[in-house]
Amino acid sequence: MEYKKVISPDVEGYVLSAAKSAFEVKREFSQATTAMKNNALRLMAAAIGDRKNEILDANRTDLANADTIEPALLERLELTEKRVSQMMNGILSVVELADPVGAISRLERRPSGIEVGRMRVPLGMIGVIYEARPAVTADVSALAIKSGNVALLKGGSEAQFSNQVIAHCVQAGLSASGLPASGIMSLDTTDRRAVGAMLTLNQYIDVIVPRGGKGLCQRVATEATMPSIQHLDGVCHVYLDDSAEIDKAIAIAINAKTQRYGTCNTMETLLATPAAASRIFPKLLEEFILREVELRGCSRTREFSEAVIEATEEDWYTEYLAPILSVKIVDNIDEAMAHIAKYGSGHSEAIVTESISLARKFLNEVDSSSVIVNASTRFADGFEYGLGAEMGISTSKFHARGPVGLEGLTSEKWVVIGNGQIRE
């Protein structure tokens, strides 16, 4: 098969017309029954299975075109048979999730006699801008469909041909199920102006989700005319309190740092009281060194091991996404929380303690999307939290914080049922 580059001289017009196509079928998506949506998802997964070789072929073309880009990007771009199966399973797992749409909650009779409640409804149209990973095309399509939303997708240019075929599979699944294919529109252009054009379409797009590097997220934060679900840095902390049990502390700190280095919920800074450090650091720092984690510490930390190099002010702000850890000894929980408030990114923070008072204080006062007692920061994830899937992890406080699943793609409207009441 041949893959063609789509060049559109009028990219703004192309993006606008795609948005309009999706917009026109919003009601069909928002009113679709759970059975219809699940059927579309199963047919999407089947289409991906049927066209697996075509997807892998397109992906090889993308990889061949991408010979100058960095290895980490190539790794994200590459599809394998296993990854295609995972993509299909991901879609099928969304079938299993409860449909949030239409539930009415908190229906109450008011003094006027009217009954007032809230009905959960789709946001409308989700815009998603993402980078190399082609599987995102399938993932976010599945989440949009199940939550009753239409979507406008802009995948990375590097993955253009892979995205083309996957988007065809998504639309084929919709058509076969009787839902309009144009509800999920994937922009098939490498023109960089397409992103800018999307960000101005607040008349059509209800929320924009940037899934990519810092540059993209910052651009969306400043340019978007609609609300966004923002995923910024994950500078996550683990704090070891005086009363931390040594085995739990070591297991949690090692897991939070070394289970995976490149994820946003990985610990980047370890904090400990002097008493906790005395008991725990000799063994814990040794473990990190054995695992070839570079340690950058404050002066008090450096007294525990010669392998610890001096941390700079910059280190406390840094999301390494690498086998590097900054370590600081703090006098008490207040200093730990002040450090987290100053240097953290509001993603996920954990305390290891046996004190219920301090656990409660930490839970109440730390202003991050996930606050964790005696468990690894690596749990901060839609699957671990029971959302089944996630659109992203929000570090903003508006609308949804932390892992965003189907519920985060909906909001509540008010429903009022009366019997002729008028306002006095």
Add this chain to the structure above:
Amino acid sequence: MEYKKVISPDVEGYVLSAAKSAFEVKREFSQATTAMKNNALRLMAAAIGDRKNEILDANRTDLANADTIEPALLERLELTEKRVSQMMNGILSVVELADPVGAISRLERRPSGIEVGRMRVPLGMIGVIYEARPAVTADVSALAIKSGNVALLKGGSEAQFSNQVIAHCVQAGLSASGLPASGIMSLDTTDRRAVGAMLTLNQYIDVIVPRGGKGLCQRVATEATMPSIQHLDGVCHVYLDDSAEIDKAIAIAINAKTQRYGTCNTMETLLATPAAASRIFPKLLEEFILREVELRGCSRTREFSEAVIEATEEDWYTEYLAPILSVKIVDNIDEAMAHIAKYGSGHSEAIVTESISLARKFLNEVDSSSVIVNASTRFADGFEYGLGAEMGISTSKFHARGPVGLEGLTSEKWVVIGNGQIRE
């Protein structure tokens, strides 16, 4: 007493330093107990009572300075003894509201053994930009304090001196209660660049609430770098179905249009099926004419009365905020809902029907912040819905839709309680 104009050559610096002052005391506000917050509110109300004459005096200065502005604006700007009492009562009514902060919900044990729940927490800092009404200074301060948020306020320049004194009362109440006065900062400048400066401070302000005309709201929508709670037009509809009971239909339509003309939840367009119109319009249109409501109708409506003038395409989009009503006969509920989707603003729409199927269809399919069966659109209001008070009525779908009370000024963070769990 003399009122001085504050002129700041460096208005951006002034706004930034005010935002920083509030930012620094965020934790004191978010962690304040309900008793402390209620005490601050009572002391605020008392300070307003004590300084009533000073407030009225400042307001007279504002009114004197404002001799060139339009009467509707003067009406909003003016404070009377009664309005000052209402301001105090408004603050005391916030004391009675339940404190949303700190509640943990949906705590569940996950397969890994961790317990995961959601804790309701303040957003952080609320920015509010408003126009003439000085009472807003007291209202929004009370809502921010009770919801555990700090706030940065920019009132209308016309109300500068009134706002100055009211803001002093707010800060006096905070100080007397032991909470830091700098948690509520009212920008005391008439420099128009202050608004632009606020809109760039997304590092400090978590949500911005514009309370004013269309120009202000549109400016915020395009310029703000942080999320906003947007209140756009209220082009509200009442639809009379075939089965509508004549008495309910007339009572609801008259109340929705004429109870108050200038409010956003006032009906602007009446829709009816031909059968409903035949039964109901002769009496209903007569009632409107008696009340001196100008009627602008489609050709079919004009057959009912010579007093109905011809509606233009523009009329269907218009929020009159005046004794004018557009009226259209539609063939059925689908045409009614298509009209609402095309011309409406997503605020509040009502159906009058005795059919449970059509009521259900209307509730499910109309995509507005309030969808109402057999009651007046005038109920779409935070007080009538039991929120006790409102920051505004949101016509966007993100975060909060419809009346925004204390809960809309909070979000949920995730809390995780483990016993040493690590991720496999």
